[in-house]
Amino acid sequence: MYTVSKRLKTFSLALIVIGLIGTVYSFMNTPKTIEDVKAMQSTHETHGASHEAVTTHQEKTTHMVPAPHETNMNHETATEDGHNVSHDAHAAHTLHQLKNRPWAAFYVALFFFLGVTLLVLAFYAIQRVAQAGWSIVLFRVMEAITANLLPASIIMFLMIVAAAMHIHHLFPWMAEGTVDPTSPNYDAIIDGKSWWLNIPGWAIRGTVYLIGWNLYRMYIRKHSIAQDNGGTLETHKKGFNISVMFLFFFMISETLMSWDWIMGLDPHWFSTLFGWYIFSSLMVSAITVIAFVTIYLRSKGHLPFVNDSHIHDLAKFMFGFSVFWTYLWFSQFMLIWYANMPEETTYFAMRFNEYKIPFLSMIVMNFIFPILVLMNSDYKGIPWFIVIAGIIILIGHYVDIFIMVMPATVGANWAFGIPEISALLFFLGIFIYTVFNAFAKAKPLATGNPFIKESEEYHYYNIEHREESASEHH
Amino acid sequence: MKSSKVIHAFYKDDEVLVKAVKKVRAANHHIEEVFTPFPVHGLDKALGLAPTRIAIASFLYGLTGLAFAIWMTNYMMIQDWPQNIGGKPSFSWFENMPAFVPIMFELTVFFAAHLMVITFYMRSRIWPFKKAENPDPRTTDDHFLMEIPFDGNETEITSLLEDTGAVEINIVEKH
Numbered sequence: 244m245y246t247v248s249k250r251l252k253t254f255s256l257a258l259i260v261i262g263l264i265g266t267v268y269s270f271m272n273t274p275k276t277i278e279d280v281k282a283m284q285s286t287h288e289t290h291g292a293s294h295e296a297v298t299t300h301q302e303k304t305t306h307m308v309p310a311p312h313e314t315n316m317n318h319e320t321a322t323e324d325g326h327n328v329s330h331d332a333h334a335a336h337t338l339h340q341l342k343n344r345p346w347a348a349f350y351v352a353l354f355f356f357l358g359v360t361l362l363v364l365a366f367y368a369i370q371r372v373a374q375a376g377w378s379i380v381l382f383r384v385m386e387a388i389t390a391n392l393l394p395a396s397i398i399m400f401l402m403i404v405a406a407a408m409h410i411h412h413l414f415p416w417m418a419e420g421t422v423d424p425t426s427p428n429y430d431a432i433i434d435g436k437s438w439w440l441n442i443p444g445w446a447i448r449g450t451v452y453l454i455g456w457n458l459y460r461m462y463i464r465k466h467s468i469a470q471d472n473g474g475t476l477e478t479h480k481k482g483f484n485i486s487v488m489f490l491f492f493f494m495i496s497e498t499l500m501s502w503d504w505i506m507g508l509d510p511h512w513f514s515t516l517f518g519w520y521i522f523s524s525l526m527v528s529a530i531t532v533i534a535f536v537t538i539y540l541r542s543k544g545h546l547p548f549v550n551d552s553h554i555h556d557l558a559k560f561m562f563g564f565s566v567f568w569t570y571l572w573f574s575q576f577m578l579i580w581y582a583n584m585p586e587e588t589t590y591f592a593m594r595f596n597e598y599k600i601p602f603l604s605m606i607v608m609n610f611i612f613p614i615l616v617l618m619n620s621d622y623k624g625i626p627w628f629i630v631i632a633g634i635i636i637l638i639g640h641y642v643d644i645f646i647m648v649m650p651a652t653v654g655a656n657w658a659f660g661i662p663e664i665s666a667l668l669f670f671l672g673i674f675i676y677t678v679f680n681a682f683a684k685a686k687p688l689a690t691g692n693p694f695i696k697e698s699e700e701y702h703y704y705n706i707e708h709r710e711e712s713a714s715e716h717h
Numbered sequence: 718m719k720s721s722k723v724i725h726a727f728y729k730d731d732e733v734l735v736k737a738v739k740k741v742r743a744a745n746h747h748i749e750e751v752f753t754p755f756p757v758h759g760l761d762k763a764l765g766l767a768p769t770r771i772a773i774a775s776f777l778y779g780l781t782g783l784a785f786a787i788w789m790t791n792y793m794m795i796q797d798w799p800q801n802i803g804g805k806p807s808f809s810w811f812e813n814m815p816a817f818v819p820i821m822f823e824l825t826v827f828f829a830a831h832l833m834v835i836t837f838y839m840r841s842r843i844w845p846f847k848k849a850e851n852p853d854p855r856t857t858d859d860h861f862l863m864e865i866p867f868d869g870n871e872t873e874i875t876s877l878l879e880d881t882g883a884v885e886i887n888i889v890e891k892h
Contacts, residue, residue: 577815581803620772704758 258672265665362529390681470691608639737881782828
């Protein structure tokens, strides 16, 4: 049985503490009042940045993503008092975005880790439903990774509660008066969508998704360990049936989750393939994470039964889902670009104008790099090669989530600094702590699975196993 | 002096065949050719054949297709007959590039797939109206055939082949 080394435990706890300190620091460091923002802007002015540029900059963002209350406020006040008041409105807008930033940074990392964990669970369920033979030796690794689902879900639940209580303002449709025709903040588009985008419905739905996923994870982990201790074929079939039901629930809840938690940040904009797009991004990250944890544990000698063919298969999935992500990303982009309808193009105009470097480099990291690096079959079985490709893929898909969330919440006031890094470290620490502790709690091999022999003997005919003696294979 | 006679050993199972190939080669016999009704995984390795280079050829064909698609879309849509489609500027290939991506993708796949198949046929020496090379029609049905040059020592080679699980052993004149 595997035991978590002291160093790894200390490392993960250190990550959590550093992340927490950084997050608290970035919350305390946000400007409190409009005066703070004005002071910041005037220091910028004295430092040589032209105030005019900042102003037009803000104006552009406001129009790109019409966060309802801000736009209306601009119109109202600008006509009354002219420049001075509109200046206040810009400062208020900037203040709103700067206040959002630590929340948004935290939310990006939370969504990334929750999504990756969830997709590992879905991939695991797919293996059971497909009755796959090759992957059984990786079952305990996948089960361990899904242990991160519970803490991530709890934090997500707290985020949902915080949003519903107006503690943070990441979702512009939740603002005061958006569905009240008498309010200056009234937004007809949001009002039209209010049968779906309303706080009680949104919060209940989010809670239902989280409970559903966690119930399956709890059940299937128990089931898998019960199989080790003398399960029958009947037990196995029951696990199969539950997994089928979970996948049905997952595909629906994943799509709705992507609308509720990501697309709702831009409530005027919509895309019909958004659920699949999120799915592909999280799926390729999830498989990369499985490969990473597997390679790490194998290098420490805890997974002697995992051979190069298993690694090769994970790399094939990394390659395939990278191409799948590109297909969906491009399908979404091209239709919007070609049709050129203002209500749709705002999404990409914002990202292309204010997020050009992450936007373009993400496509290179998520498409061109994996396709060139992972195309050759010989390289897919080499662990260090997969680690390099995987790091780029994970960064690329983090950036993908980043530019889904940030433009809608902080607009042009984005940066990659202490809030973003701290949030990442915090969730990475939780991930490492829960995953390796969960791995230590069960046998490293799911010996009760009826396909275990097939998995152990799995050999992709086209490659040689490098770390094995010749006698082990015929 | 070497005779032009060859031994045809028949097998009924692909796994038995692969094991037999390894055994025969281990006994220092040269295997001229193996005929199978379907591709057998691992047979090329057992026979000691060099790894295929068709993947590299396919990659290059794909690049050719990509280059052709870029040239073609540029010639048709920008140079020869520029049109205003959906208000998109038709004077720059690069600014119109997203519209051409499906064409680039399709021609990459088209070139890679077709040229790869043609290359495979050429390298395997098969083309329309060619007379089949396989010595026994049963190799297109349920038999596997191993062809070994006959060196004159009949008892030794037949006992070796029988050991490996051959169901039929014939010594025939090669034409």
